[in-house]
Amino acid sequence: MATDVIVIGGGVNGLTAACYLAKAGREVTLLCEEDSIGGLCATHEFHPGFTSPGVLSDTSMFREWIVKDLSLEEQGLVSEGLSKVAVLGKERRFVLSGDVSQTAEEIGRVSQADAVRYREFAAFYERIRPPVERLLNNVPPNIVDPGTGDLLPLLRYGLALRRLGKKDMLEVLRLAPMTVYDWLDEWFECDELKAALALPAVTESYAGPWSPGTNANLLIRRVTSGRGFKGGATALVEALVSAARGFGVRFETSTGARAIEPGEGVETAAGDILSAKTIVAAFGPKKVFLELMRPHELSHRLEQRIVNFRTRGLCSQLLLAVDGTVSLPGGADRALIADDLDAIEKAFDPVKYGALPDSPCLEVYIPSQQNPGFAPEGKTSVSVLLHYTPYELLGGWTEEAREELTRKVIRILEERIPELRGAVVGAQLLTPRDIEERYGVAGGQIYEGEHALDQLLVRPSPECAMYETPFEGLFLCSGGSFPGGGLTGAPGALASRAVLNRKSRY
Amino acid sequence: MNWKDWAGYHAVVSYQEHHEQEYFAFRHAAGLMDATPLFKYEIKGPDAVYLLNRVMAKDIGKLREGRVTYCCWCDDDGRVLDDGTVSRLGKEHFRVTAAEPFLHWFMLNSRSLNVSIEDITSEYGMLALQGPLSREIIVRAAGEEASSLGFFRLMRASIAGRDVTVTRTGYTGDLGYEIWCRNPDALAIYDTVMDFGRDYRLMPAGLAALDVARVEAGFIMNGVDYFSANHCLTDDRKSTPYELGLGWSVDLDRENFIGRDALKREKEEGSKWRFVGLDIDWDAFEAIFAKFDLPPETPAGAWRTPVPVFGMDGKQIGQATSGAWSPTLKKNLALASLKTGEFRIGDRVQIEVTAEYERKLCPATVSEPMFYNPKRKRA
Numbered sequence: 001m002a003t004d005v006i007v008i009g010g011g012v013n014g015l016t017a018a019c020y021l022a023k024a025g026r027e028v029t030l031l032c033e034e035d036s037i038g039g040l041c042a043t044h045e046f047h048p049g050f051t052s053p054g055v056l057s058d059t060s061m062f063r064e065w066i067v068k069d070l071s072l073e074e075q076g077l078v079s080e081g082l083s084k085v086a087v088l089g090k091e092r093r094f095v096l097s098g099d100v101s102q103t104a105e106e107i108g109r110v111s112q113a114d115a116v117r118y119r120e121f122a123a124f125y126e127r128i129r130p131p132v133e134r135l136l137n138n139v140p141p142n143i144v145d146p147g148t149g150d151l152l153p154l155l156r157y158g159l160a161l162r163r164l165g166k167k168d169m170l171e172v173l174r175l176a177p178m179t180v181y182d183w184l185d186e187w188f189e190c191d192e193l194k195a196a197l198a199l200p201a202v203t204e205s206y207a208g209p210w211s212p213g214t215n216a217n218l219l220i221r222r223v224t225s226g227r228g229f230k231g232g233a234t235a236l237v238e239a240l241v242s243a244a245r246g247f248g249v250r251f252e253t254s255t256g257a258r259a260i261e262p263g264e265g266v267e268t269a270a271g272d273i274l275s276a277k278t279i280v281a282a283f284g285p286k287k288v289f290l291e292l293m294r295p296h297e298l299s300h301r302l303e304q305r306i307v308n309f310r311t312r313g314l315c316s317q318l319l320l321a322v323d324g325t326v327s328l329p330g331g332a333d334r335a336l337i338a339d340d341l342d343a344i345e346k347a348f349d350p351v352k353y354g355a356l357p358d359s360p361c362l363e364v365y366i367p368s369q370q371n372p373g374f375a376p377e378g379k380t381s382v383s384v385l386l387h388y389t390p391y392e393l394l395g396g397w398t399e400e401a402r403e404e405l406t407r408k409v410i411r412i413l414e415e416r417i418p419e420l421r422g423a424v425v426g427a428q429l430l431t432p433r434d435i436e437e438r439y440g441v442a443g444g445q446i447y448e449g450e451h452a453l454d455q456l457l458v459r460p461s462p463e464c465a466m467y468e469t470p471f472e473g474l475f476l477c478s479g480g481s482f483p484g485g486g487l488t489g490a491p492g493a494l495a496s497r498a499v500l501n502r503k504s505r506y
Numbered sequence: 507m508n509w510k511d512w513a514g515y516h517a518v519v520s521y522q523e524h525h526e527q528e529y530f531a532f533r534h535a536a537g538l539m540d541a542t543p544l545f546k547y548e549i550k551g552p553d554a555v556y557l558l559n560r561v562m563a564k565d566i567g568k569l570r571e572g573r574v575t576y577c578c579w580c581d582d583d584g585r586v587l588d589d590g591t592v593s594r595l596g597k598e599h600f601r602v603t604a605a606e607p608f609l610h611w612f613m614l615n616s617r618s619l620n621v622s623i624e625d626i627t628s629e630y631g632m633l634a635l636q637g638p639l640s641r642e643i644i645v646r647a648a649g650e651e652a653s654s655l656g657f658f659r660l661m662r663a664s665i666a667g668r669d670v671t672v673t674r675t676g677y678t679g680d681l682g683y684e685i686w687c688r689n690p691d692a693l694a695i696y697d698t699v700m701d702f703g704r705d706y707r708l709m710p711a712g713l714a715a716l717d718v719a720r721v722e723a724g725f726i727m728n729g730v731d732y733f734s735a736n737h738c739l740t741d742d743r744k745s746t747p748y749e750l751g752l753g754w755s756v757d758l759d760r761e762n763f764i765g766r767d768a769l770k771r772e773k774e775e776g777s778k779w780r781f782v783g784l785d786i787d788w789d790a791f792e793a794i795f796a797k798f799d800l801p802p803e804t805p806a807g808a809w810r811t812p813v814p815v816f817g818m819d820g821k822q823i824g825q826a827t828s829g830a831w832s833p834t835l836k837k838n839l840a841l842a843s844l845k846t847g848e849f850r851i852g853d854r855v856q857i858e859v860t861a862e863y864e865r866k867l868c869p870a871t872v873s874e875p876m877f878y879n880p881k882r883k884r885a
Contacts (some may be wrong), residue, residue, distance in 0.1 A: 294561040295617060299582040300764050304614065 011039020014282030016492030023246035079323030095330035191340035208348030262471030313432035313444030321426035447485025512784030536637030537711030636682030679723020
């Protein structure tokens with residue numbers, strides 16, 4: 001079997017890359033086991049009749065320009081309007097959404113001052129969006145080995161920044177290395193609000209709100225968040241798969257990849273050889289270099305850099321089968337439980353020493369609201385992300401440890417979401433180790449590499465930062481490449497650009 | 507008796523006031539030298555060959571059991587990190603020697619491999635028995651079997667009832683053996699070898715005698731004739747195997763190893779430096795000193811303070827890194843790195859000589875870096 005390009009990995013990035021390459025006229029084979037289509041948002045039944053939405057479910061950061069480029073709307077993909085997140089404090093509850101006025105009004109119920117500040121906060125991010133978006137939606141600037149051709153984009157970034165005016169420009173330069181704690185403390189007084197804004201930004205990395213650099217993640221989140229899609233990640237994956245078929249991508253779903261032979265092809269788990277000059281790997285860099293290639297093929301330097309690329313997963317997923325329906329305030333399908341910034345920091349502290357927090361912070365998602373088929377009629381499927389949990393638990397992830405954690409989380413949930421009381425009929429806990437095994441992500445890190453300042457622009461290593469690798473015809477396109485993990489499609493789209501720009505060579 | 511620090515050990519420089527007698531023992535009878543401070547690693551397991559093939563510039567897979575080979579290892583850019591010997595004691599059992607600690611490097615490069623790496627430096631001793639009469643002595647100490655031990659072969663034997671490994675290797679450029687043993691056995695083995703050696707005028711020898719011998723043999727020394735890439739602040743200071751005359755030990759036509767791409771490129775494009783020998787013109791040397799009414803001053807032993815080397819036109823073309831007056835060859839010798847393209851073997855160049863605090867240039871003839879190479883070394 002021979003083809004122009006083999007894309008290995010059927011997650012959102014793999015599918016996106018396959019679409020772009022096929023659209024450009026390449027003969028593309030996507031190699032991925034059937035049940036792994038969708039990657040980190042691949043679904044599975046965790047309790048009879050109840051379906052898990054996968055561990056990544058937030059589609060609000062998927063790039064609109066990719067939807068346009070690939071005409072995903074023609075595949076039935078519909079923007080859902082602005083997603084809503086309920087903040088479930090001990091006493092105070094309100095709903096955050098993409099609609100600034102609505103959100104400010106909600107915040108006004110708990111703090112008038114913060115309502116005013118929130119409008120300014122949102123306006124600030126809106127103003128600084130253009131240069132940041134430009135950065136995040138393009139191949140990263142070549143700061144590793146810049147030639148004269150690379151100076152122009154750098155100059156453009158500089159100009160775009162300068163165009164913000166002195167005040168905003170200085171603010172952008174100031175905020176990125178800050179702790180999200182200090183930054184949000186400058187803006188707001190309401191603890192629940194600060195915690196709700198911070199949580200999604202700090203959980204992408206081995207960091208708490210007191211960790212420097214976490215504010216860069218908040219910046220990226222705020223700037224890239226959009227509307228999300230009806231039907232959530234499942235609808236997105238379905239649209240990408242059908243777009244890919246439309247562009248002529250051949251799906252090889254009977255088997256996965258066992259070994260990569262750069263320039264030659266891929267050996268499948270079934271033992272066959274698929275030949276292609278170009279291989280686009282939509283797996284994290286650790287899997288690509290440390291599992292699918294033999295040590296001697298790597299230079300010492302590359303191997304050490306990939307080994308040192310930090311992929312410590314700190315999040316577990318608890319899947320709950322609930323008898324009855326669950327509705328969140330304001331009709332939201334997501335909820336956050338983190339009472340203040342210190343509660344997040346305290347949830348982060350013990351994991352450094354292999355222990356579990358007394359009170360984990362929770363991100364709740366109810367997929368059956370978007371996907372009624374995910375739970376039987378009148379019942380609800382709930383996915384909860386637990387922050388933080390260690391990959392290596394002291395004493396091991398024993399049955400007792402898992403049960404205790406599950407009980408603890410259910411207790412917190414029952415307190416905040418009364419409909420859950422006594423209604424949980426089934427539960428499945430996926431620890432970082434389980435996530436690593438189920439989804440093939442190193443360390444159970446769901447962003448395929450921590451979103452730390454040093455791992456954002458040069459990602460995962462200097463020689464691979466521009467999707468190309470030192471191996472002829474081997475490209476990377478997972479969340480472990482720029483601009484990082486999450487359901488953005490950007491690494492897939494940008495990597496395909498790198499492949500197409502190199503066409504003269506292959 | 508003089509001592510010096512060698513890798514944290516007290517090592518004997520010379521047992522006598524002057525090392526000359528010990529040197530002549532190496533060249534005319536035999537010398538026995540304690541080389542225990544050499545770094546030693548045992549590499550074992552199903553992936554031992556895989557690891558060594560990844561690290562070493564030489565194809566260790568080709569090394570048969572019972573054999574020893576000399577090789578070097580490089581960084582990703584093909585710059586030498588160190589050189590040493592690899593002995594294949596069994597199918598999956600190797601012993602590596604190094605001038606510097608390399609446990610960390612071997613460990614780093616063994617990720618996911620089924621291999622054990624053990625630093626046996628402080629558990630194993632090594633005695634170098636070197637010189638034209640060393641065969642007679644090793645046969646008496648270790649048994650008749652040792653008489654047929656070929657060049658760069660190894661055998662297991664018993665000396666004074668203690669298990670040893672004997673390799674036919676050395677650093678003097680003559681017939682010689684190296685005896686590897688466990689530390690607690692070393693003293694008894696030393697005494698036994700000394701006892702058997704008395705009839706052959708075996709002498710305890712130190713590092714000063716060895717240093718003269720290794721210059722005559724043209725053997726490079728890490729930290730003297732080149733610097734491990736790990737320690738160099740600039741790329742210019744680093745050396746490749748080709749530049750050190752070790753090109754013969756590089757096996758490029760095999761699976762990737764550390765530094766292969768860079769070495770392949772260098773082989774195609776040519777090297778910047780070449781390692782050579784210099785025979786310093788004696789009459790001119792004498793004349794330089796005569797001008798000051800002085801006899802020619804050669805250092806008492808081998809020297810290792812680098813001095814510049816110039817072409818006949820006065821342009822600097824490299825540096826001599828070590829040298830010695832050879833009592834056997836009656837020649838004033840140096841080992842040098844010269845820029846390729848600036849000279850040919852047999853050319854005359856000039857080496858800097860200091861006489862009465864004045865820097866002078868003395869003519870020298872460029873040769874291959876091997877001044878002393880008796881047939882019996884290999885026979």
